Structures are given as C-alpha cells and as structure tokens.
Amino acid sequence: MTDHVARLYALAVAVLVFLVAWAAVADRPWASASTATPDPRVQALIVKQQRVRTEALAVQRVLAARRQQAALASTTPPPAPSVRVVTLPPLTITRTS
C-alpha cells in the first residue's frame, strides 16, 4: 500500500466519522429526554387555554341568542290590551293617580 492510498483511506474514514457525528447531533437526543417529563405549569396553561376557548365559544353563542331575541322584541310590539265598554258592575274603580 502506497502512502497515497493510505491517505485516501484516512480521508474516507474521517468523512465517515464526521457524517456519523453530524447525524448523532442532528437527532438531538437531549431534547427528547427533556420533553419526556413536561413542565406542569405549561400543561396547566394549555388546559386553561382550552377551557377559555370553550367558554368564549359558549359566551358567543349566548350573546348571539340574546341579540336575536332583542331584535325580535324590538320589531314585535306588545299585544294591545283587550278593552270594551260593558254594563257589568265594576270590581274596582280607577281614579286620577
């Protein structure tokens, strides 16, 4: 084996070692280790966010229903009272208040 061939082998081994090391670093084994036990405060915030979203949706539904009722009420006048003159004896008398 000549020196030239030996250098080529050495270079190939060096490139291989570099690529293996790159792949190992890119895999970020430390990150998966840290997310395996999530922070309870973050979890609580996520739960709270979901609850607030649900409540906001419920409030929007109630508001929409109330707006609809108010719109109906504003367009529908109250029924006119029924009144007529009769000859019955009155049960009570209304005077100037």
Place this chain on the structure above:
Amino acid sequence: MERRSFRAMGTVVELLLDIEPGAESDAALARAEQEFERLERLLSRFRPDSELSALNRLGMIDAGADLVAVTTLALQARERTGGLFDPTVHDALVAAGYDRTFENLSGDGPPVSAQACGGAVRIEGRTIELEPGFRLDLGGIAKGYAVDRAADLLGDVGPCLVNAGGDLVALDRSWPVGVETADGQITLALEDGAIATSGTDRRRWRRGGAEAHHLIDPALGLPAASDYLRVTVIAPTATEAEVLAKAVFLGAPVQAPTVLVTTGGQTVLAGGLG
C-alpha cells in the same frame, strides 16, 4: 276570589286574585304587598333613607337594579315624549308646594316659583349621576313600575288585578273596571292591559292664594295649564299608561292606544277604544 287592600306609595293599593283561597293565594298576595313596600323604601322622595333620596342628596351613587331600571324607563319616556314627561321636575314640585306627602300638605303657603327642569342624567352600568342643581322625582312612574312588578308576581299564580290608586293592571281574564267620567262612571272590561289616569281633580292645594297641582310642565317649571281635567290611557303596562297619560295631559297628540279625556263638562273618547 281573593282580595287584599293596604296603603303604599301614598295611596290605597288593591290586589285581586282569581283563584281558590288558600295558602298559595295568601303567599302570592303577601309577596305582592312586600314588593310594594320594598319599592317604596327604594324609590320614595319623601323617605330620607330611600335610595332615591341618597341620589338626590349626593348627585351620584351606585344604585340598585330597581332605581337604575325606573330611572332608565323615565329617561326613555322623556325622549319618547319630547320632554313632556320628565323625571327632573323634583325642584319644581317642591317649589309648587309639594314638598311632603300629600296627606301632610298644609293649607296654603308662599306663591309658586318656576324651577328649571330637563337636567342631564347619566347612567353608566349601575352608576347614576345627576347634573348639579337637578333632582329626580319618580313618583308616578315608580308607582306604575310597582304595579307592573306586583302583577308579574300575582300573574304567576292566576288571573289578577292590581290597582294602586288609579294605576291599574289586569291580567289573564276580563276584569270589569270602573272609570270616572265627568258625569259619573263607565265600566270597561279590561284584559291583559293597564290603565292610568292623570289629572288635576285630586292632588291639588293652594299656594299664594292660587290653586296648585302636581302635574308640572317641564318647559315652564310650573304646574301645567291644560285643556283637560283628566286623561285616562289604556296601554300594555302601567308604566307606559302612566307616561302616556301625563304626556297627553301636557299636550302630546292623542293617538292610539285608547285614551279617554275629561274636560270640565264631559268625558270623550279621544282614540282607540275598539
């Protein structure tokens, strides 16, 4: 038929409930009576400890739901009647001599003087603020409101009628109601409606040797001069009937709902009776 009478808001209140007498009717009548007493404690300008008196004294308070509701209704009525109905006539009423309950008014007093009306009233949430120099009188509209609330309570139990010295609501059946006319009385069969009458034939007194009364013309700040002796209005609620009766008495055009007007000599149907 159950019937109960008591005094509240300066008049005799009559409750009629058309169900079998018993514990349920007794409880409903008691609730309605308590509602009158509760609202009088809040809304009377003659009671120094009322919420209304606190507002008139301080100019701004965080009020309860009822004072906010009645003040709001009064301001809406002022808007709707172009100022003929005005809750800021308190000082004009006092200057006209109506400075204590009607039963305690003295025989005569100093002449009536005009007082400005039409003061600004701001309501924001539960805060009510009066323009400096103005105070509220909610007498008539508060009585109408109390009649409507008491009728709501009784109406949950059965057909009912509430009559607070002329402000009247009849629910859930036809009730024969006597209405004073110039030469006697007619009977109206009223169902699911209210009657109120405004006039100068009852609450009147003398000041400076002249007749004075409680219906203030807000434009003048003085007891109003009207062509009518009495105006009776039939409307869906006692609150509305009270406002409309006062507005027609002070010169609002007579339109539906039903209106009976009495001049010195006669009572005529001015609109609406079908």
